[in-house]
Amino acid sequence: MVESNGSLDLLFAALADTTRREILAQVAEIGRSIGEIAEHYKLTFAAISKHILVLERANLVVKHRRGKEQVVTMVPRTLGIAQAHIARYAQIWGDRFDQLEDVLKEDSSHE
Amino acid sequence: MSKATFTVADDKKTLTAERTFSASQDKVWNALTNPKLLAKWWGPRGWETQITHMEFVNGGYWLYGMKCVDPAQVDWFGKFSWGKGTYQNIRPIVTFGYVDEFCDEHGVVTPGMPASQTTITLKESRGSTSVSSQTSYVSAEALAQVLAMGMEQGFSETWDRLEEFLVV
Numbered sequence: 001m002v003e004s005n006g007s008l009d010l011l012f013a014a015l016a017d018t019t020r021r022e023i024l025a026q027v028a029e030i031g032r033s034i035g036e037i038a039e040h041y042k043l044t045f046a047a048i049s050k051h052i053l054v055l056e057r058a059n060l061v062v063k064h065r066r067g068k069e070q071v072v073t074m075v076p077r078t079l080g081i082a083q084a085h086i087a088r089y090a091q092i093w094g095d096r097f098d099q100l101e102d103v104l105k106e107d108s109s110h111e
Numbered sequence: 112m113s114k115a116t117f118t119v120a121d122d123k124k125t126l127t128a129e130r131t132f133s134a135s136q137d138k139v140w141n142a143l144t145n146p147k148l149l150a151k152w153w154g155p156r157g158w159e160t161q162i163t164h165m166e167f168v169n170g171g172y173w174l175y176g177m178k179c180v181d182p183a184q185v186d187w188f189g190k191f192s193w194g195k196g197t198y199q200n201i202r203p204i205v206t207f208g209y210v211d212e213f214c215d216e217h218g219v220v221t222p223g224m225p226a227s228q229t230t231i232t233l234k235e236s237r238g239s240t241s242v243s244s245q246t247s248y249v250s251a252e253a254l255a256q257v258l259a260m261g262m263e264q265g266f267s268e269t270w271d272r273l274e275e276f277l278v279v
């Protein structure tokens with residue numbers, strides 16, 4: 001189900017950047033051209049292209065040709081993988097912290 | 112009491128969980144490093160944890176077995192899961208790290224199972240202590256395997272969840 005070819009390393013690296021997360025949010029519901037995406041930023045077209053390439057390598061987005069333009073679209077499944085991992089991590093540590101809280105309370109009632 | 116926060120760091124490929132407790136740093140450190148206390152809160156809900164070995168020094172390890180005692184967890188009820196954490200970078204009452212691995216009840220590491228590396232850091236401020244846990248996987252393959260194991264429940268592609276995730 002999950003390809004273990006190092007793509008997850010790329011995935012987390014791709015997500016660990018505010019601009020790239022914003023770009024991803026922009027293309028989540030509808031495909032947008034690189035020009036449309038770049039309008040929202042003071043960055044150069046080349047810098048935006050580079051961010052998109054990082055997202056593309058992580059398989060978070062795909063590019064299609066639409067006439068003369070390239071349209072960027074999100075691959076929801078890939079983000080789902082990252083989301084599931086984070087949810088699982090949050091659950092484990094959320095439960096641990098709740099239980100630690102109880103232990104700390106118990107501990108002070110003995111003093 | 113405060114709620115935990117979870118973040119993906121902007122500069123690192125790690126996940127961080129953080130929460131503040133109304134207790135002194137000494138007391139929190141003790142709950143993290145005293146096996147009797149650690150066993151009470153380490154395992155997931157519905158699991159009982161026993162710590163059969165603990166040597167809290169750099170290069171030493173703790174060996175823990177968790178038994179599922181919750182009949183509602185049909186696939187796991189009655190089953191054991193063993194883990195081994197090897198300590199590193201201990202700086203008393205401030206920080207320590209450990210490499211967490213799957214193993215058998217004798218502490219023999221299961222080959223081919225994913226290892227993760229966690230750093231715990233404590234910080235006291237006005238009588239409260241924050242605990243942060245920062246985890247990274249030893250390799251991309253390890254992370255992929257952990258993901259594959261947690262994947263059976265499937266994952267949602269809804270916009271809500273995406274937003275929840277993106278706003279970190």
